[in-house]
Amino acid sequence: MSAIDLDFFRLDNQLSDEEKLSRQTVRDFVRERVNPIIAECYEQGRFPKELIPEIADLGLLGMTIPEEYGCAGVNSVVYGLTTQELEAGDSGLRSFVSVQSSLCMYPIYAFGSEEQKRKWLPEMAAGKVIGCFGLTEANSGSDPGSMRTRAKKVKDGWLLNGSKAWITNGTIADIAIVWAKTDDDTIRGFIVEKGTPGYTAPEVKHKLSLRASVTSELFFQDCLIPEESILPESKGLKSPLMCLTQARYGIAWGAIGAAISCFETAAEYAKQRVQFNKPIAAFQLTQEKLVRMYTEICKAQLLCLQIGRMKDAGQLQPAHVSMAKMNNVAIARECAQIARTILGGNGITGDYPIMRHMCNLESVYTYEGTNEVHMLVLGKHITGIEAFA
Amino acid sequence: MKIIVCLKQVPKNDSILRINDQGNWIQDRDLTYEINESDAYGLEAALQLKEKQGGEVIALSLGPARVQSVIKEALARGADRGIHLEDPAFDKLDAYGIAAVISAAAKAEGFDLLLTGLQSDDYGFAQTGVIAAELLGLPHATIVMDVQPGDGSLRVKRELENGYFQWVSMPAPAVLTIQSGINTLRYATLKGIMGAKKKEIKKLDVTALGIDKAALAPRMEFLRVYVPQKSKQTQFIEGSPAEIAASLMEKLRNEARVF
Ligand SMILES: Cc1cc2nc3c(=O)[nH]c(=O)nc-3n(C[C@H](O)[C@H](O)[C@H](O)COP(=O)(O)OP(=O)(O)OC[C@H]3O[C@@H](n4cnc5c(N)ncnc54)[C@H](O)[C@@H]3O)c2cc1C
Secondary structure, three states: OOOOOOOOOOHHHHOOHHHHHHHHHHHHHHHHHHHHHHHHHHHHOOOOHHHHHHHHHHOOOOOOOOHHHOOOOOOHHHHHHHHHHHHHHOHHHHHHHHHHHHHHHHHHHHHOOHHHHHHHHHHHHOOOOOEEEEOOEOOEOOOHHHOOOEEEEEOOEEEEEEEEEEEEOHHHOOEEEEEEEOOOOOEEEEEEEOOOOOEEOOEOOOOOOOOOOOEEEEEEEEEEEEHHHEOOOOOOOHHHHHHHHHHHHHHHHHHHHHHHHHHHHHHHHHHHOEEOOEEHHHOHHHHHHHHHHHHHHHHHHHHHHHHHHHHHOOOOOHHHHHHHHHHHHHHHHHHHHHHHHHOHHHHHOOOOOHHHHHHHHHHHHHOOOOHHHHHHHHHHHHHOOOOOO | OEEEEEOOEEEOOOOOOOEOOOOOOEOHHHOOEEEOHHHHHHHHHHHHHHHHHOOEEEEEEEOOHHHHHHHHHHHHHOOOEEEEEOOHHHOOOOHHHHHHHHHHHHHHHOOOEEEEEOOOOOOOOOOHHHHHHHHHOOOEEEEEEEEEEOOOEEEEEEEOHHHOEEEEEEEOOEEEEEOOOOOOOOOOOHHHHHHHOOOOEEEEOHHHHOOOHHHHOOOOOOOOOOOOOOOOOOOOOOOOHHHHHHHHHHHHHHOOOOO
8 A cells, every 4th residue: 555655855845835736736637637548549659639628728838938928837847847747647748748838839938029929829828729849850860950941031031941850749730830041051940830831741650659649740842931930039050959958858857757657567566466476576686676766766856856946046057958868868768678577578568558658768768869969968068079070 | 605615634645654653643754645535525516616606715724834735725726715724732633623723713704605525534533524513503414415505595415325315405604514526626727826826825823713722622532543453364164065055154144244
């Protein structure tokens, strides 16, 4: 009956009532509304779109943006804690919220005109307008500066040509935040509306990871983008990277959720499963596995709360986020693998969440800056020497 | 309609439960807390009544500083304001003492309906609401599943044994103890949680309530709390099928006393 102590370092004592309550809300929502359907969604390769209105009602979309734009205006720690709970359900659901909030609403909030903010943010917070973020291209992943998508200045606005790859939410999105090079090679952001002639967004099928999330390609063929749809304050690669820092911060927290889900499943299983007349939790080799997972999860929690507080205090640097994203996703991926072994054959089935998390985490390990890229960011932080190229 | 909802903060049911050194309660340093389950349904019933009828929902909780979190949760879900009853003299109250303090606060506030949960998940006395009603000199109904307010009166549905229900009419104001599971609890949304910060929580102590401390002296005390001892035994009955059946019947009748 007694649960495993998942707050080993009493971090809850550092959280406000509002922070704890927000986490509880999302934890309850995931338990009641997500967990019962998610394994089937995953198997069917279906994003549970029907949950969008409920997610919006909870206030999760663009939650850190101020109330005047129809958002909840919570702090970064709440963003982190709720992201963690969502990803304990499934990385696909967390990805949806990350993309909508950090990669679409954030750039409109940070680089948009007042008119754009008023037009889009309240509708996006209400889940009535879904966004996607197009930076990556088939030939431009870790090196987004090499993108080929172009926006040419014409009389009535901009003519957009090119394509984007691996775009979360693409096919279901009402608007795409598209990053393209302008005539002087500066990267700028554009709001491209669904239905714009020349714009298509076919879904990528047959994924074996993030199956409960929509991933798409975006194609732009002579798309005329009106002048009022350029994000006026977006200038250079730094702008999309700022969005990524927001999203990566959430991912660092999210990964803990996936790791905890795997760990809890394995720990419960190990106490129940009897072999050689003993619960397998009684074997030293199993205990070592549990301790390894537990230790890494507790460390990741400490790291996240600290970066959360730093973010709210305005002290957070991208390198901090790199370390947290790199470390936490890597340990979550390890936890999934270790936890799977504890469940033996049962571990490979969809009856338990571990294998689903394990497959999801392969995407999470790669997107939003691969593990290697974050390693290089930190390498540069330490040595002052860039080792990317 | 002015509704006061009493909310008790109780240990979460997935808390780590260890018996304290004195052996008379659980160790509170390991506990995390939540709103008592049936109280949460009382709150939801109150919020739904307010949505239909208009009026005000006041969330009331008695206990140390930590119980403010249940008041805040109620405010986040839609209660209009909170009352926090806190005083060192409230530390070790029994059901009578709690009811005495709650009824004093409710009386001072004035109300059309005072709701409590059917019982608390920790003590399980199921008495607080009933005693409060007696102290207030008001009608009450227990195990309430539905509330239909009329003009100065109420019709309430009560749960009886064996799947029977009972409809009762009573004058208002009244005290109702609410059954769990009677409605669908709403989530505290992030906007609600942020909005709750701006709502008032009034703190009242012994002096403010004009209560005589001596009257609160507990009439009941916990002597010992313990984990039930396992006493499972397996007996193998031998013999022919007829002998086994006869012996089994005899044991069921005289030892297990299931008939
Ligand atoms: C499910 C999913 C959803 C996604 N959603 C989005 C989205 O919504 N929007 C979006 O814009 N993008 C999205 N992406 C794209 C994602 O961000 C890219 O896949 C990622 O940036 C890596 O790019 P790549 O796949 O081209 O790999 P590459 O950049 O080709 O990398 C391949 C390997 O080479 C390594 N490598 C590359 N450069 C270096 C170097 N200098 N030193 C050492 N190693 C290096 C990488 O670390 C990696 O291991 C998504 C991807 C996936 C899988």
